[in-house]
Amino acid sequence: MSTMTSTLSRRRGGIAVQIALAALVTVYLWLFLQAQSQIEVGVLLVVGAAAVVLAGRLGLNRRIETAARTSPRAGTWCALVGALALIVAFYDVHYVLLMICTVLLFATACLGLTVQFGYVGVANFAGAAFFGIGSYTIAVLSTHTGIPHLLLIVVSGLVSAAIGSILILPVLRTRGHYAALVTIAFGILFRTFVEVNPVLGGPQGLRLPGISMFGYAFSDGLELFDQDVSFYVPYALLSLAIFGAAFAVIKSLERSWIGLSMDVVRTDETAAATFGIHIARWKVVAFMLGNFLAGVAGSVYGMMTGFVSPDNFTFSDSLLLVSIAVLGGLGNPLGLVPAAFIVLVLPQKLQFIQEYRFLFYAVVVIAILLFRPDGLLPRKTRLFFGKEVSR
Amino acid sequence: MNARKPLVQVEGLTMRFGGLTALDDLSLDIREGEVLGLLGPNGSGKTTFFNVLTGIYRASAGTIRFNDQVLSGLRPQEIYRAGIARTFQRSRLSLSLTVFDNIVIGDYQHLQHGLIFNLFRRSAFRAEYERAVEQVRQLLAIFSPPLLDRLFEPVGAFSMIDRRRIEVCRALMSRPQLLLLDEPSAGMTHDETHALMDDILEVRGKLKNLTIVLIEHEMNVIERITGRCIVFSYGRKIADGTYAEITADPVVQTAYLGEAA
Numbered sequence: 001m002s003t004m005t006s007t008l009s010r011r012r013g014g015i016a017v018q019i020a021l022a023a024l025v026t027v028y029l030w031l032f033l034q035a036q037s038q039i040e041v042g043v044l045l046v047v048g049a050a051a052v053v054l055a056g057r058l059g060l061n062r063r064i065e066t067a068a069r070t071s072p073r074a075g076t077w078c079a080l081v082g083a084l085a086l087i088v089a090f091y092d093v094h095y096v097l098l099m100i101c102t103v104l105l106f107a108t109a110c111l112g113l114t115v116q117f118g119y120v121g122v123a124n125f126a127g128a129a130f131f132g133i134g135s136y137t138i139a140v141l142s143t144h145t146g147i148p149h150l151l152l153i154v155v156s157g158l159v160s161a162a163i164g165s166i167l168i169l170p171v172l173r174t175r176g177h178y179a180a181l182v183t184i185a186f187g188i189l190f191r192t193f194v195e196v197n198p199v200l201g202g203p204q205g206l207r208l209p210g211i212s213m214f215g216y217a218f219s220d221g222l223e224l225f226d227q228d229v230s231f232y233v234p235y236a237l238l239s240l241a242i243f244g245a246a247f248a249v250i251k252s253l254e255r256s257w258i259g260l261s262m263d264v265v266r267t268d269e270t271a272a273a274t275f276g277i278h279i280a281r282w283k284v285v286a287f288m289l290g291n292f293l294a295g296v297a298g299s300v301y302g303m304m305t306g307f308v309s310p311d312n313f314t315f316s317d318s319l320l321l322v323s324i325a326v327l328g329g330l331g332n333p334l335g336l337v338p339a340a341f342i343v344l345v346l347p348q349k350l351q352f353i354q355e356y357r358f359l360f361y362a363v364v365v366i367a368i369l370l371f372r373p374d375g376l377l378p379r380k381t382r383l384f385f386g387k388e389v390s391r
Numbered sequence: 392m393n394a395r396k397p398l399v400q401v402e403g404l405t406m407r408f409g410g411l412t413a414l415d416d417l418s419l420d421i422r423e424g425e426v427l428g429l430l431g432p433n434g435s436g437k438t439t440f441f442n443v444l445t446g447i448y449r450a451s452a453g454t455i456r457f458n459d460q461v462l463s464g465l466r467p468q469e470i471y472r473a474g475i476a477r478t479f480q481r482s483r484l485s486l487s488l489t490v491f492d493n494i495v496i497g498d499y500q501h502l503q504h505g506l507i508f509n510l511f512r513r514s515a516f517r518a519e520y521e522r523a524v525e526q527v528r529q530l531l532a533i534f535s536p537p538l539l540d541r542l543f544e545p546v547g548a549f550s551m552i553d554r555r556r557i558e559v560c561r562a563l564m565s566r567p568q569l570l571l572l573d574e575p576s577a578g579m580t581h582d583e584t585h586a587l588m589d590d591i592l593e594v595r596g597k598l599k600n601l602t603i604v605l606i607e608h609e610m611n612v613i614e615r616i617t618g619r620c621i622v623f624s625y626g627r628k629i630a631d632g633t634y635a636e637i638t639a640d641p642v643v644q645t646a647y648l649g650e651a652a
Contacts, residue, residue, distance in 0.1 A: 252510045257504065257516075258506070260488070260492055263485060264496050267485035268485060274471060275499050276565075278504075381545050384517075385517065
């Protein structure tokens, strides 16, 4: 009886810790996103870094971890509420909402890379190409057909996965650096292909309409409680929904026999083969699933920006995606959000130091990897249902 | 003893790597239920034999029969499903994964692989998962009870002997007919080796039909647990008999110590 009450109170404590953390992070992000002056941004960066270091010193990190472990559901809800709160707080600021959408969509594409790099160990340096295939697919299909856009988003993901399947044979036959080279070649091929293809707009790219769903065109914007709400708000909600769904699926994947099989394939192919694991099957599943997610993210991004061009999907964009996946902590979906934030939002916020901002940003990335060589939030040892803490 | 029917029949097995012949027209039998020791100097082809038997290498010539099924040319995955499991000389566990993860994967053939099942039918998955945890616990209870309390710790945190135990459990998890142990004592102290052999004998006692083939350099290990030994030299079988017989064999002594001056 007493153990039951203590478990209950521990769970309550865990939930309280997570709510407090989510509130803190949300307020911090709110301050950061609306910060205009260089001093504000600078102070917030210093405060953020100090808070992280201090939390580590005081052992708060461990408390947060155990809290997350005792009540995993609470964390999900807190994150969701926090994200919604931010969207509501910036309901009329186009620029900030665009950044939020970009973070969510890039993080979605990086969930795909997490499965490919982090789980099964297949390198993919053509992430931006698969993202771009999604954008171009929806650009063509939305201008030339009347298929509902919600369906088109799924179709774009499928097309991305299908075109990616051209690479299956070379990816299965090569390993490590060589497989990476194959995907780099594909990325360049894709970009050149759209650049010289007049049907796809060539170097000028294509314009595309905004998303319409259930008879409502996102680009119309809307008015709620006598306030003009940015047309980015529906995109932000859609991006959040897509990221949330993809996150849930990837989490289940990790905590399943499939995730386990993929981990064994990555760590030791010989042992995997000896215990009957279908190496090719899991590589193909991971590769296709990853490219599907990149395609889905790319389609929404294309519709949101209203414009696709070959210059948006270069090799350096692929590297950007890879760096998010690595910086976040390879194999940990949760790390992608802060990593995407640092990689995508920080350079935007640092515009006051002009051309030095990329220098500063590079230093930040190197510093993070110096002090956290496994990324911001390193992947945890798998516990299938979170509670098996060695009895 | 000799009335037992052979579980594995190897005939004319040859494995060439470029100009090097690692297995040279090798023929031997493995009998059902025996513990067979494979001996021989370094580079005499013992591990190569395991790798050919488990399909990691494809033999240049010759046949392997297992329960009247021809294994030559099959992929490692198919050979595993036929009922052969092994450990490796250099530990091949996934160090970042837990003890449970590493052992349960040994039963890969009985885990459900469907995407829908794994991703969306989480309560059904959970039921299967809990069954699997129970199975792993039962196996560990027989083989290595101290590991039971550390089931969800990453393997990287364990000593060499525990890693070997985990590897053996992973191999046993699929309930194989034939267990291949590649130098289980490598890198362990004398006492650890002794403890591991106790464990293996314990498994032997409990699983009567299990056939074990073991590569080993430690002579006292061979003497203690094998019923029969085969000695390799330059990819050929040079002796076959009980421990007493092969150690008395002048051909074996020459292979190990060189020609008498």
